[in-house]
Amino acid sequence: MTTMTGPTPVTGSVGTAHTRVEGREKVTGAARYAGDIPYAELAHGWLVLSTIARGRIRSVEADPVLAMPGVLAVLHHGNAPRVNADYTGLLGRPDPTVAVFQHDRVPFAGWPVALVVAETSEQAREAADALVVRYDEEPHDVAFFAGHPGSYTPENGRAQPETSKGDIEAELAASAVVVDAEYTTPQEHHSALEPHAAMARWDSGRLEVVDSNQGSTWVAEELAKLFSLDPSSVRVRSEHVGGAFGSKGVRPHQVLAVMATTVLHRPVRVVLTRRQLFSLVGYRSPTAQRVRLGADADGRLRALDHEALSLTSKVYEFLEPSAAVGRVMYDADAHHTVNRVVALDVPTPTWMRAPGAAPGSFALECALDELAEKCGMDPIALRARNEPNAGPVSGAPFSSRNVLACFQEGARRFGWADRDPRPGLRREGRWLLGTGTAAATHPSGVAPSTASVTAECDGTFTVRITAADIGTGARTALTLIAAEALEVEPERVRVRIADSDFGPAMVAGGSMGTRSWAWAVTSAVRELRERLVPGGGIPPEGITARSNTTEAVGALPMLERHSFGAQFAEVAVDETTGEVRVRRMLGIFAAGRIVNPLTARSQLVGGMIWGLSMALHEEAVRDQASGALVGADLAGYHFAANADVPLVEADWVDDPDEEDPVGGIKGIGEVSIVGAAAAIANAVWHATGVRHRHLPIRPDRVLLAGAATA
Numbered sequence: 001m002t003t004m005t006g007p008t009p010v011t012g013s014v015g016t017a018h019t020r021v022e023g024r025e026k027v028t029g030a031a032r033y034a035g036d037i038p039y040a041e042l043a044h045g046w047l048v049l050s051t052i053a054r055g056r057i058r059s060v061e062a063d064p065v066l067a068m069p070g071v072l073a074v075l076h077h078g079n080a081p082r083v084n085a086d087y088t089g090l091l092g093r094p095d096p097t098v099a100v101f102q103h104d105r106v107p108f109a110g111w112p113v114a115l116v117v118a119e120t121s122e123q124a125r126e127a128a129d130a131l132v133v134r135y136d137e138e139p140h141d142v143a144f145f146a147g148h149p150g151s152y153t154p155e156n157g158r159a160q161p162e163t164s165k166g167d168i169e170a171e172l173a174a175s176a177v178v179v180d181a182e183y184t185t186p187q188e189h190h191s192a193l194e195p196h197a198a199m200a201r202w203d204s205g206r207l208e209v210v211d212s213n214q215g216s217t218w219v220a221e222e223l224a225k226l227f228s229l230d231p232s233s234v235r236v237r238s239e240h241v242g243g244a245f246g247s248k249g250v251r252p253h254q255v256l257a258v259m260a261t262t263v264l265h266r267p268v269r270v271v272l273t274r275r276q277l278f279s280l281v282g283y284r285s286p287t288a289q290r291v292r293l294g295a296d297a298d299g300r301l302r303a304l305d306h307e308a309l310s311l312t313s314k315v316y317e318f319l320e321p322s323a324a325v326g327r328v329m330y331d332a333d334a335h336h337t338v339n340r341v342v343a344l345d346v347p348t349p350t351w352m353r354a355p356g357a358a359p360g361s362f363a364l365e366c367a368l369d370e371l372a373e374k375c376g377m378d379p380i381a382l383r384a385r386n387e388p389n390a391g392p393v394s395g396a397p398f399s400s401r402n403v404l405a406c407f408q409e410g411a412r413r414f415g416w417a418d419r420d421p422r423p424g425l426r427r428e429g430r431w432l433l434g435t436g437t438a439a440a441t442h443p444s445g446v447a448p449s450t451a452s453v454t455a456e457c458d459g460t461f462t463v464r465i466t467a468a469d470i471g472t473g474a475r476t477a478l479t480l481i482a483a484e485a486l487e488v489e490p491e492r493v494r495v496r497i498a499d500s501d502f503g504p505a506m507v508a509g510g511s512m513g514t515r516s517w518a519w520a521v522t523s524a525v526r527e528l529r530e531r532l533v534p535g536g537g538i539p540p541e542g543i544t545a546r547s548n549t550t551e552a553v554g555a556l557p558m559l560e561r562h563s564f565g566a567q568f569a570e571v572a573v574d575e576t577t578g579e580v581r582v583r584r585m586l587g588i589f590a591a592g593r594i595v596n597p598l599t600a601r602s603q604l605v606g607g608m609i610w611g612l613s614m615a616l617h618e619e620a621v622r623d624q625a626s627g628a629l630v631g632a633d634l635a636g637y638h639f640a641a642n643a644d645v646p647l648v649e650a651d652w653v654d655d656p657d658e659e660d661p662v663g664g665i666k667g668i669g670e671v672s673i674v675g676a677a678a679a680i681a682n683a684v685w686h687a688t689g690v691r692h693r694h695l696p697i698r699p700d701r702v703l704l705a706g707a708a709t710a
């Protein structure tokens, strides 16, 4: 097990397992989510989505619907309030995906074309179902495949689409061993347990939005820009969030709630349905990837070439950076990575847990396994031989890189030493058995945040920060962090989050939340402690200190800062049905200082289960004729359920960073999905002797491929 690094914790503080501070509220149903909160005069909006994939809206036949019971309004492009069309989103360019009802064009199936507002949600739904919308349909292109003629490399921006050093072809030609393989991953969806919901109302000249999001200042700032409002006149809150995974940013439902409350002068709530999530809140693009590895006979990499193609919509360019994972993991004399996209008549994809790294690691870590096989090497030994001293592309040192410690500890606990590397040897009745491994990595960045801490006159402390607890346990983690910094028991600390009035802070995303917020909170505590006089009194309003980490973040040295891990899986493959069962999974991670072992383990196990789901089950299929998804609901979109999930163990090794101004806290939200699907695919090869390079590894694919040893 883990030993703590850093200062000795106060009992019950950082490093000690702590149940969620809001746990009782959640399990008793007292915790209210954005869709639950009652308001006087609340009206309900129900979205109507396009049924065609490309064309124009000819007419929205609102009159019959306006005569239906309870209906208050039908908003659409012909009557909705105008918004700032030059709206600039988080990435510094306009996002037409949320500038809805501004024109008659339909860019994809499932585009918002009308909002029916009624006294009750049932009335709104019935009227929305009855609304007739007529279209002028145009031909669409929704076909995604490797080598699509519309593929292009995006302009170099923050996402750095392409990196290159050395001569790939020359090094491949000089290599004793070469792997050249193509991998694909399908479109995948993060359909959070709690669907998106937002209530908007005007209150004493201020716009108030109660939402379910990953960052309330983010949503507030963007709504202010979109509606040309003074930022101080917009307040967004998001107390409890039932899952997000990258999907809960600025979405059409908040924008439409604001439009409707502006028109109707009463509070309006818009709740998305499960089916609507499939086109309105983003998803993970399918990928087509080619990995070429060239190595000396001893496994040392001479060439690493990773090309990845993903799709984007025609309204907004989103890049799934699958090829980026090799920029951190492995060096080679010649090293080339490129992320390309093709724009289709499909909804805009977005960040989904470990963007790029999740599908990218499937390709790269499977290719490494293929290289190990060709070199006659153990896959862990191959990775050890290629362990870089510095960032393969950046040349910057790693803040800490304990990936080999993860493999060593994982191999010991998994029983890797007993493994016969030859495939197809283990059998149990009709089941073929195999084991596989893969590396995991995810960036662990930090972003500017503000926080305040108040010493109350009753001896307690109140922390205020616009963090979001999207189910991760962030509120609890920040309670422990503040308690440690204050040197008090966590019971004396109250953490209030997710209110844009608390000031700007990093969103709950990119595995950057806890690290970014912890820095702001501990900075505010340091400031407060300087102002507290021993034995001095505290006035009734308390004493408040504030922090802003913008300068400190800017002054950080340039380091490769990542969480790492090693994934292990054992599978059983039924050679008569093609079914793959995962028998056990083990993930050992090096993820800095672990703040709350209880919720950290839960989050790591959750990511690994998602990796299992990605390996074997998840796949959204688009119908080429209609341009819409087939089975866009949780009956048609198959994902791992309890019966699919075996014993999953997650743990960590020490990963100290004495130099780190944030006490060595890294991100743990995403690293555990990375490599998990590859470990399973590698185990399926070990069981059957057949490489499966296309996810998910469905029974029909297993049967068609056969087993090399059958």
Ligand code: MOS
Pocket (backbone or CB within 6 Å): 214, 244, 245, 246, 247, 351, 352, 353, 354, 355, 508, 509, 510, 511, 670
């Ligand atoms: Mo996440 S995909 O970093 O919200």
